[in-house]
Every structure is written in C-alpha cells, then in structure tokens.
Amino acid sequence: MKRAFQSLMLGGALTAAAVMGAVAPAAAQTVQPGVQMMQPPPSLNLSAYGEVKAAPDMATISFGVQTEAATAQEAMRDNATRMTQVMAALRRAGIAERDVQTSGLNLSAQYDYQQNEPPKLRGYQAVNRVTVTINDLTKVGTTADAVVAAGVNQIDGISFGLKDPSAAEDQARRQAVQALQAKAQLYAQALNVQLAGIRNLSEGGGYAPQPPQPMF
The missing domain is CATH 3.30.70.2970 (Protein of unknown function (DUF541), domain 2)
Known part of the structure; x- marks a missing residue:
C-alpha cells in the first residue's frame, strides 16, 4: 500500500457589508416634532472564499x-x-x-x-x-x-x-478579497447602484491540515 501526501487546504471565508449609494436620498423619519432621524443607507451583505493548497513540510x-x-x-x-x-x-x-x-x-x-x-x-x-x-x-x-x-x-x-502557514493564509485572504470585490461589483451592476465602500469585514475558516489518503 502506498500513501499519497495530500495537499493542505486553507480557507478564509470573508463576509463584508458593502454600502450601496442610494438612487434616491435617504429617507428621513420624524420622531418628534422638529426632529428627524436619517435612515441608514441600504447595504449588500456578501461572502467569499479563498483557498490555497500547499505541500506539507x-x-x-x-x-x-x-x-x-x-x-x-x-x-x-x-x-x-x-x-x-x-x-x-x-x-x-x-x-x-x-x-x-x-x-x-x-x-x-x-x-x-x-x-x-x-x-x-x-x-x-x-x-x-x-x-x-x-x-x-x-x-x-x-x-x-x-x-x-x-x-x-x-x-x-x-x-x-506546514511549519509556518502564515504565507499560505495571506494568499488565501487575498484571493477571498478579490472574489468578494468581484461579486460586489456584479451585484451592483445588476441592481444599477453604486458601491460606496466597505461597512464591515469579518474572517472565518483558517489553516486546516489534512492527513494523507491511502492509495492502493
């Protein structure tokens, strides 16, 4: 029986809320006479995934x-x-x-x-x-x-x-950010709105080594 060294998979799941510029001015809500509260602008919540495979050392x-x-x-x-x-x-x-x-x-x-x-x-x-x-x-x-x-x-x-997975993790983060930006642009074009910027950004996943699978 021979064993194959399976590549390591690294996943970085990024979730961002991209603020979309509203087509019409933001709606104002009257709370008390003479006092107005501005509604927050609409947002687009998306997630993207980056994965890097590296040979174990x-x-x-x-x-x-x-x-x-x-x-x-x-x-x-x-x-x-x-x-x-x-x-x-x-x-x-x-x-x-x-x-x-x-x-x-x-x-x-x-x-x-x-x-x-x-x-x-x-x-x-x-x-x-x-x-x-x-x-x-x-x-x-x-x-x-x-x-x-x-x-x-x-x-x-x-x-x-990996002795030091930081380089692979950073590469996965860059891939996830690029995928997130591309997805946000696609939705913005489909909805005919403009993206105003990133409201928040969070990360999940991480370094996940896998044992080798037997090959016969």
Missing part, C-alpha cells in the same frame, strides 16, 4: 506505550523500560529531543466483570502517550517503524502540516 506522529501487570509498580516499571527503548530509537532515527513531547501518562486499575458478581481486580495498566514532530518527511516511515520495533503498541495517527 512537516509531520507529527502520536503514539502510546501500554503495559499491564499485576501491580501498579510493575506496570509503571515495564512502561518506563519500554519508553527508554523508544526514546533511544528516536535518537537513532535522528529526531531531536525538542521535537518529542510527552502528552500524557495514565495509570488505571483493570477489572474483570461477571454477571451477578462484584468486579475482580485483574491488574494495572500504564499508558504513556508521546507526540513526535518530524521536520524531514523522508523520515516518517522509518521513524514509525523504529518506535514500533522499540515497544510502541499504539499508533494514534500521522498528520501532515
């Missing part, structure tokens, strides 16, 4: 080491032994210590359950979860193989992303 692997034993001390000791082997394997694979982060360590009692009987303690389970950042995509496969061989028995997933 980094990956993260999340995995865990799970051990079980009759006592909590044994479960923790076995887990620590395996984690030492895993950390050594990561160093041999060229992964820097700063790119390895422990995301959680959990110890829990394990019980067997049978109908009409109280739970029976079976032992204890220790789980240590780690997230590794890989800055060289050519090392993703070898790193995964290395940690599994060293004792990792849970792979939570591999995701791909």
